[in-house]
Amino acid sequence: MAIDKATAEKYWSANLRLILGSLVVWTLVSFGFGILLRPMLSGIAVGGSDLGFWFAQQGSIFSFIGLVFFYSWKMNKLDEELGLQE
Amino acid sequence: MSQFTINLLFVGASFALYFGIAIWARAGSTKEFYVAGGGVPPVMNGMATAADWMSAASFISMAGLIAATGYYGSSFLMGWTGGYVLLAMLLAPYLRKFGKFTVPEFIGDRFYSKTARMVAVACLIVASVTYVIGQMAGAGIAFSRFLEVDKDTGLIIASIVVFFYAVLGGMKGITYTQVAQYCVLIVAYTIPAVFISLELTGNPLPAFGLFGDHAGSGMTLLGKLDQVVTDLGFTAHTADIDNKLNMVLFTLTLMIGTAGLPHVIIRFFTVPKVADARWSAGWALVFIALLYTTAPAVAAMARLNIYTTIYPTGDYTQPISHAERPEWMKNWEVTGLLKYEDKNGDGLIQTYNDKSEAGKALAEQNGWKGNEFTYNRDILVLANPEIAQLPGWVIGLIAAGGLAAALSTAAGLLLAISSSIAHDLVKGSINPDLSDKGELMVARITMAVSIVVATYLGMNPPGFAAQVVALAFGIAAASIFPALMYGIFSKKVNDKGAVFGMLAGLIVTLVYIFMYKGWFFIPGTANLPDNAANWIMGINPLSFGAIGALVNFAVAFGVSSVTEETPQEIQDLVESVRYPKGAGDAVAH
Known part of the structure; x- marks a missing residue:
């Protein structure tokens, strides 16, 4: 395979950073806002319930969609920047 | 046109479509x-x-x-x-x-x-x-x-x-x-x-x-x-x-x-x-x-709809009578998914939570003798068009x-x-x-x-059909997911680590599920009653797959670090899956 080592390492560590950042958001919107932090957010009313309930029932899902598209866009761009695309 | 004919028409048309696609999309090779x-x-x-x-x-x-x-x-x-x-x-x-x-x-x-x-x-x-x-x-x-x-x-x-x-x-x-x-x-x-x-x-x-x-x-x-x-x-x-x-x-x-x-x-x-x-x-x-x-x-919405249908005036002393119930209730009573039992003999439909203190107080006030209306939860989707x-x-x-x-x-x-x-x-x-x-x-x-x-x-x-879906998620979480993760993100985890990890994750998950649900789901073989008071740290057997995955991760890591290193060609393989370049077709055979 004709990928030089420096490029490969740069690509992989950028990928890992991106995954880590995305997973932090992923954890925050579901396990955080949706479950564990719900009592803290109970003061913020959203349509008859509170922000935590909204995150648990749909906010987390919208965030997941955003995360996957953001990740795909960033990685596909990185593939091309480093000449690693198919 | 009767409802039966309409249903038949819709299901028939969708099946005809699937048949058409089947004939068009025949597979000629293993790759297809x-x-x-x-x-x-x-x-x-x-x-x-x-x-x-x-x-x-x-x-x-x-x-x-x-x-x-x-x-x-x-x-x-x-x-x-x-x-x-x-x-x-x-x-x-x-x-x-x-x-x-x-x-x-x-x-x-x-x-x-x-x-x-x-x-x-x-x-x-x-x-x-x-x-x-x-x-x-x-x-x-x-x-x-x-x-x-x-x-x-x-x-x-x-x-x-x-x-x-x-x-x-x-x-x-x-x-x-x-x-x-x-x-x-x-x-x-x-x-x-x-x-x-x-x-x-x-x-x-x-x-x-x-x-x-x-x-x-x-x-x-x-x-x-x-x-x-x-x-x-x-x-x-x-x-x-x-x-x-x-x-x-x-x-x-x-x-x-x-x-x-x-x-x-x-x-x-x-x-x-x-x-x-x-x-x-x-x-x-x-x-x-x-x-x-x-x-x-x-x-x-469907949950609210059911209660406002039964108590149309919002006054809980005035539920509708069984005789004037809406058409959809009649239709679904026939299937047995919806049941009415006139416990206090007044011909009205009283529905409430007869197990809670508030419900008991309500019943006391109004002379109710228990909840009279039960429905299978699948009704909310299946009967939704009729309710609306x-x-x-x-x-x-x-x-x-x-x-x-x-x-x-x-x-x-x-x-x-x-x-x-x-x-x-x-x-x-x-x-x-x-x-x-x-x-x-x-x-x-x-x-x-x-x-x-x-x-x-x-x-x-099998009698355990309802419980086995939990099993499917538990197994996938505890055995397959960690092995795939390590396969991609670690070059160190070796054959022994993977095998012992998968087996360990699988076994602890199965044991925990079987302890409460019965061994191989055979009735009467459970070691502990399946309720919150007996679950370890309040963890439901259905939630245990995540713990099984953790066990898998830990065992695979531990075993790999005390056994030999992965061969060079495997490290190269891991390296190659990480970069899109040179992927080619789905057949690298």
């Missing part, structure tokens, strides 16, 4: 049979993945489940969508780059071990077979309710249809039928939801109506629902829960279980490029979210939609089973010299046998 030739565009694969993923349980039961469990039911919503984030970032692109046909094949190659491959095959088969029983049973229910045929006859018709497109077309036929099935099921699910949302909140989008205002009362929809259900002695729909640890673990188990289910993973082998695998996960999530953001709205007084064709659509949800998932599972038997077991282990044509024939025969077995199990579901 296993991965649809590797040429499915990402948006289309997203749609097929959504149909593959959303089962009879998602379509028929999830809204009812959320109505019954309120806030705790959010675990299903977050768990069954959050797994796609993991798939998109941690598994799909790299496994697509690896470019082989099955999940056990990756595990076998990466951990250079036939044992690892066979353990993976065993996990895959147990997880998929348990899952497919539920789909076949779901198809049987949809048939018997809407087409007035015997459940077994319905099941046989359904399996003939699946047989036709799955055996003939393999993944290629399944993919294009799943695209059609997605369209049928999402339209069927959304139309009644839009009308019920318009009626209750004036908002045509159910997901926004859920957090909107309730038409007529000047309250918010959720506020109104909370008020009605607490008045009747139930816990508020939006009430927070105490056992957060269990909710976190349950959600996490569903997430990593989703990411580890082979029938979902193999869908990402069908797209042309690594970049497409990433996009495709996003599109799958969009299509899934259309239903998953509608379901909690259907749950809340929609025309007969919408009911026909629900029938076709429920069947589409069950059949699309069943076909995906059957393909995962037959490809791992034909490719991993027969070609990979028993007869490696098998030609492509020979392997295709074996795959077709395995598919046919799997359908017959699944149909038989659907007709005679």
